Structures are given as structure tokens and as C-alpha cells.
Amino acid sequence: xxxxxxxxxxxxxxxxxxxxxxxxxxxxxxxxxxxxxxxxxxxxxxxxxxxxxxxxxxxxxxxxxxxxxxxxxxxxxxxxxxxxxxxxxxxxxxxxxxxxxxxxxxxxxx
Amino acid sequence: xxxxxxxxxxxxxxxxxxxxxxxxxxxxxxxxxxxxxxxxxxxxxxxxxxxxxxxxxxxxxxxxxxxxxxxxxxxxxxxxxxxxxxxxxxxxxxxxxxxxxxxxxxxxxx
DNA sequence: TACATTCATCGCAATATTACGATGTATTTT
DNA sequence: AAAATACATCGTAATATTGCGATGAATGTA
Numbered sequence: 001x002x003x004x005x006x007x008x009x010x011x012x013x014x015x016x017x018x019x020x021x022x023x024x025x026x027x028x029x030x031x032x033x034x035x036x037x038x039x040x041x042x043x044x045x046x047x048x049x050x051x052x053x054x055x056x057x058x059x060x061x062x063x064x065x066x067x068x069x070x071x072x073x074x075x076x077x078x079x080x081x082x083x084x085x086x087x088x089x090x091x092x093x094x095x096x097x098x099x100x101x102x103x104x105x106x107x108x109x110x
Numbered sequence: 111x112x113x114x115x116x117x118x119x120x121x122x123x124x125x126x127x128x129x130x131x132x133x134x135x136x137x138x139x140x141x142x143x144x145x146x147x148x149x150x151x152x153x154x155x156x157x158x159x160x161x162x163x164x165x166x167x168x169x170x171x172x173x174x175x176x177x178x179x180x181x182x183x184x185x186x187x188x189x190x191x192x193x194x195x196x197x198x199x200x201x202x203x204x205x206x207x208x209x210x211x212x213x214x215x216x217x218x219x220x
Numbered sequence: 221t222a223c224a225t226t227c228a229t230c231g232c233a234a235t236a237t238t239a240c241g242a243t244g245t246a247t248t249t250t
Numbered sequence: 251a252a253a254a255t256a257c258a259t260c261g262t263a264a265t266a267t268t269g270c271g272a273t274g275a276a277t278g279t280a
Contacts, residue, residue, distance in 0.1 A: 002235030002268045008161045009136035016139050023130035023205070025238085026119035033123075036212040044256065051118045053240050058258060060238090076247050077256050083212050092209040095133070099202040102146040102193050112238050112265030135268085154226070163270050168228060170268090186277045187226050 016098065019091045022069045027052060028060050032083070035070060041080035126208065129201045132177045137162060138170050142193070145180060151190035 006014050023029055027050060034049060035042055047057045061081065064070045068087040072079045116124050133139055137160060144159060145152055156171070157164045171191065174180045178197040182189045 001233070001270085002237090002266080004135060004137075004236090004268065005162070006136060009140060013136040013139045013143075017134055017136045020130045020133035020139075023208075024127055024134040025114060026116060026123040026127045027114075027238090029123045029126050029130075029208075030119060033208065033211075036208065047257090052115070052238095054257075055241075055259085056239050059240095062258080063237095072257095074246095074257095077254095079257065085212075088209065088212055095205045095209065098133075098139075098143065098146065099198065099205065101143075102195075102198055111240085111263070112236080112267090114238065114266090137268090157227090162268095164227075165229085165271075166269050169270095172228080173267095182227095184227095184276095187224095189227065 012094075016094050018067055019069070019087075019094055022064055022067045022091070025060070027057070028064060031057075031060060031064065032069070035081060035083050036088075041073070041082040043075060043080040044078040046081065126204050128177055129179070129197075129204055132174055132179045132201070135170070137167070138174060141167075141170060141174065142179070145191060145193050146198075151183070151192040153185065153190040154188040156191065 009017075022032065030050060031046060034046065046061070047054045050057055052060075061070070061072065065072060069084055069091065070081055071084045072081045074080075119127075132142065140160060141156060144156065157167045160167055162170075171180070171182065175182060179194055179201065180191050181194045182191045184190075
């Protein structure tokens with residue numbers, strides 16, 4: 001159906017899946033890398049850095065904002081985007097704790 | 111179009127996006143949590159643990175195998191699934207290094 | 221051999237995602 | 251006021267994803 005049955009999973013699982021979506025497209029990875037590497041906000045040059053149409057970049061930015069991992073502050077005539085530190089940290093912990101689960105209890109099976 | 115322009119991004123970006131897809135659906139998060147928490151392989155009970163049809167679970171397992179993060183060892187009449195440690199570690203480093211990029215250089219902008 | 225068990229795959233329907241041109245909305249500049 | 255700049259949104263087309271019933275393939279069991 002293309003529709004995810006979110007109601008049958010835990011809040012935590014749905015949230016982690018949503019956070020993962022932020023990284024689940026190379027264009028969004030590129031955007032997040034740019035924002036994370038710069039020490040300041042990126043104001044507008046995002047479209048220039050990516051070989052995608054302005055409308056497409058805007059759509060990816062919208063999705064990242066929906067997830068909450070970035071924020072856009074209007075600073076006419078431009079908009080300044082930057083990482084939302086709180087959500088970034090949330091992602092760090094969410095991925096970290098899941099990915100560390102295995103690292104410690106590993107007991108080579110199969 | 112629904113088709114990602116993978117050719118315009120780096121190998122690294124495409125790989126990270128692919129690894130993220132493993133976590134980008136709550137059912138796959140649930141599967142990976144089960145596999146990571148158990149100390150041994152999970153042989154077949156996966157369908158019982160999830161409120162999804164067998165065909166659907168099988169499809170998610172196929173996607174996880176394509177990404178490489180799990181492996182399925184045939185052990186008739188069952189198949190034993192477990193985390194692929196190498197790829198799991200790859201994901202840990204990939205997410206870790208990106209998510210840590212910001213943590214150290216943070217300089218509150220906006 | 222016939223049957224049951226376990227899992228993969230096929231085929232379908234519904235929805236989601238990706239991409240982009242065109243257009244709309246503010247705001248600044250001339 | 252008119253034009254330019256920067257970005258969002260709309261509409262559309264193409265492809266991908268999600269989910270499931272039905273069916274197929276492989277192995278073990280009666």
C-alpha cells in the first residue's frame with residue numbers, strides 16, 4: 001500500500017525511523033554535512049552547492065524541518081538554515097544506543 | 111520522478127543514505143532491535159514478533175540483506191538471521207562520524 | 221510418496237517519494 | 251511604483267515503497 005502502519009510500533013521506533021529518514025537520501029546527507037561542517041548557518045548558498053533544482057532542494061529542506069533536525073531562520077531576503085542542536089543530539093543518542101547495543105553483547109553466532 | 115539521482119553524489123553519501131534506509135522504517139527498526147538484543151541468531155520467530163504478514167516481513171528482511179546489515183544463514187527448515195557485524199560497525203562509524211562532526215564544532219549560530 | 225513447515229517470490233493495489241517547471245510571496249533595491 | 255532577489259508552494263510525471271494474498275521452492279517428516 002505504501003502506507004506504513006505506524007500504530008503498531010512504539011513511539012520510539014517510529015521516531016527513530018523518522019530521524020533515519022533525514023539521512024536516507026544522499027541529497028539530505030549532503031545538506032546535513034554542509035550544515036554540520038560549517039561553523040555558522042548557511043544562508044542561501046545551499047542551492048548553489050547542490051546539483052538539484054531550487055524547488056527540489058526546498059522540498060528536502062522542508063522534510064528536514066518537519067523532522068526537526070534543522071531550522072530555518074528568516075533573515076530577508078535570505079533564510080538561514082542550521083542544525084537544531086537538540087534534535088541532532090537526540091539523533092546521536094538514538095542511533096548511538098541502538099548501534100551500541102550489539103557492540104557490547106556480541107557473541108558471534110552463525 | 112521518485113528516482114534518486116545517485117550519480118551526482120559521492121559514494122560515501124550514497125552509502126550512508128543506504129545504511130540509513132535500514133533504519134528508516136519502524137518495522138526494520140524493530141527487526142534490527144530484535145537481532146541486536148538477542149545474543150544469538152533469531153531463527154524464524156521474527157514473523158511471530160511482528161504484527162505484519164509473513165510476506166511483508168520477508169520483504170523487509172530482503173531489503174536489510176541488500177543493504178548488508180543482516181545476513182541469513184539457511185538452516186533447514188528455518189533460516190537464521192543475524193546482524194552482520196562488519197556492516198553494523200560500518201554504520202556505527204558512518205553515523206558516528208557525521209553526528210559527531212557537529213558536536214565538537216558547535217558554535218551556536220542563529 | 222504424500223504432507224507439513226518455513227521462507228521467498230509474484231502480482232496487485234494504494235500511497236509515498238523524488239524531481240522540476242511554473243508560479244506565488246515577501247522583501248530589498250532602483 | 252517597478253524590478254530584482256530569495257525562497258516556498260503548486261501541479262504534474264515518474265518511480266519507489268509498503269502491505270498482503272497467493273503461490274512457489276526446498277527441506278524434513280509421516
